[in-house]
Amino acid sequence: MDTLILHGTIVTGDARRRIIADGGLAIQGERIVAVGKADEVRRQFPQLPAMDAQGKAVLPGFVNIHTHTVLTGLRGLVEDSDLAVVYTYMTPITFVMSADERSALAALGCLEAIRSGTTTLVDPLRHVATYAQAMADSGLRLFLSESCADALTLQIRHGSYEYSRAWGEEFLERAIALVETWHMRDGGRVQCHIAAHAPDNCSPWMLERLLELAQKYGLRRTVHLAQSQQEVVQVRKLHGGTPVEYLRDHRFLGPDLIAAHCLFCTPEDVTILAESGVHLAHCPASNSRRGWAGGAPMPLMLDSGVNVALGTDNMSEDMFEAMRIGIILNRGKRGNGVDPMPADMLDWATRNGARALGLEQDLGSLEPGQKADLVIVNLRRPHLVPTINLASNLVHYGQASDMETVMVDGKLVMKDGKVLTMSEEDVLRHAQEATLSAWRRLHQQYPDIPLPAGFPGAS
Numbered sequence: 001m002d003t004l005i006l007h008g009t010i011v012t013g014d015a016r017r018r019i020i021a022d023g024g025l026a027i028q029g030e031r032i033v034a035v036g037k038a039d040e041v042r043r044q045f046p047q048l049p050a051m052d053a054q055g056k057a058v059l060p061g062f063v064n065i066h067t068h069t070v071l072t073g074l075r076g077l078v079e080d081s082d083l084a085v086v087y088t089y090m091t092p093i094t095f096v097m098s099a100d101e102r103s104a105l106a107a108l109g110c111l112e113a114i115r116s117g118t119t120t121l122v123d124p125l126r127h128v129a130t131y132a133q134a135m136a137d138s139g140l141r142l143f144l145s146e147s148c149a150d151a152l153t154l155q156i157r158h159g160s161y162e163y164s165r166a167w168g169e170e171f172l173e174r175a176i177a178l179v180e181t182w183h184m185r186d187g188g189r190v191q192c193h194i195a196a197h198a199p200d201n202c203s204p205w206m207l208e209r210l211l212e213l214a215q216k217y218g219l220r221r222t223v224h225l226a227q228s229q230q231e232v233v234q235v236r237k238l239h240g241g242t243p244v245e246y247l248r249d250h251r252f253l254g255p256d257l258i259a260a261h262c263l264f265c266t267p268e269d270v271t272i273l274a275e276s277g278v279h280l281a282h283c284p285a286s287n288s289r290r291g292w293a294g295g296a297p298m299p300l301m302l303d304s305g306v307n308v309a310l311g312t313d314n315m316s317e318d319m320f321e322a323m324r325i326g327i328i329l330n331r332g333k334r335g336n337g338v339d340p341m342p343a344d345m346l347d348w349a350t351r352n353g354a355r356a357l358g359l360e361q362d363l364g365s366l367e368p369g370q371k372a373d374l375v376i377v378n379l380r381r382p383h384l385v386p387t388i389n390l391a392s393n394l395v396h397y398g399q400a401s402d403m404e405t406v407m408v409d410g411k412l413v414m415k416d417g418k419v420l421t422m423s424e425e426d427v428l429r430h431a432q433e434a435t436l437s438a439w440r441r442l443h444q445q446y447p448d449i450p451l452p453a454g455f456p457g458a459s
């Protein structure tokens with residue numbers, strides 16, 4: 001759309017981290033064409049209609065570089081379980097869900113993402129082509145991938161890893177179909193990645209196939225890396241090194257790779273990651289919930305120069321929560337109250353994510369030439385007043401409900417608190433129904449998987 005946004009406080013997120021009071025921003029088509037003081041921007045574009053942002057802040061939209069929207073169907077059900085939830089619940093339920101159930105939950109995740117100010121989601125999972133349409137309909141910028149494995153992931157909960165080419169081939173076929181159908185759809189708003197699920201469930205054969213696909217289609221890649229002790233043990237047993245060393249030895253690391261978590265890494269692993277230019281998808285909220293964040297070598301990761309960007313991972317799409325738990329967790333590790341600073345957290349949530357996607361020229365800051373992916377935040381809220389140091393207020397106290405307007409690719413997806421791309425009531429109802437039916441089917445199909453505490457009918 002062609003519009004001005006005037007009289008707001010513009011948090012540019014540019015290299016100088018400029019914040020412009022009584023600022024203005026001009027948008028033409030899908031790009032930002034001017035940023036400055038409101039009266040200057042108005043003079044430059046006298047013909048354009050204007051949105052008034054007085055009492056509001058304008059920020060680059062959040063770039064969530066690691067999430068799984070469909071897993072919102074596990075919300076409130078597995079966070080407090082001591083089981084290995086990835087293989088006990090997350091993997092099996094995504095296989096037994098119907099396309100409609102996946103679509104309903106993906107829409108829920110997108111709705112929550114929009115409401116909390118996210119404009120870009122990086123979302124690897126399984127059977128993605130069956131619900132990609134529901135995500136695309138949300139209007140969000142998307143990087144989708146089929147998260148491939150050739151270990152029989154439905155068997156791992158029984159305590160053994162068995163690798164199968166036929167199983168792996170099915171994943172690869174789904175990955176290819178996804179890329180061929182969805183990459184560069186809607187003018188490039190929807191793109192694809194190539195994803196390996198994790199080092200413990202991908203053999204060297206699978207890693208090799210995925211590298212070939214990434215090269216063939218010219219796509220970036222993503223992986224879960226060193227996310228659990230189970231993974232570390234299995235990789236050491238099979239390949240004799242750490243998960244990071246295993247990926248390095250099979251040429252899987254590189255500046256085109258986003259690695260999620262990297263919790264159980266040695267100092268040598270961190271050096272390898274830094275030297276190979278891997279981008280870290282740091283997921284402080286989900287890691288902390290599992291009690292796993294304590295061991296993560298975050299200070300070393302940051303001091304080594306690894307690009308750190310933020311993800312929400314499971315059962316939440318709230319980047320405010322990721323920033324808040326991220327700053328608390330990382331200050332706890334440093335043992336001080338100044339490192340990282342709120343401006344760093346905003347970088348992790350925006351421009352560092354854009355860098356991880358190789359799209360710094362398009363996303364992550366409000367500057368002329370960038371895509372118009374932005375959010376407008378209401379500052380006239382009791383928890384945001386007094387408003388003096390805006391970055392500090394937003395990171396320490398900001399809430400998803402402060403978000404009023406969200407624009408992606410120059411198109412409004414939420415305006416004045418109303419989501420324009422979906423019927424919110426329908427999404428909530430369908431997601432509730434999909435969760436109940438998917439869990440019931442999971443338990444019917446695999447009676448050994450216990451229904452979580454609190455689920456209707458659970459013992």
Ligand SMILES: [Zn+2]
Pocket residue numbers: 066067068224260313314
């Ligand atoms: Zn994940």
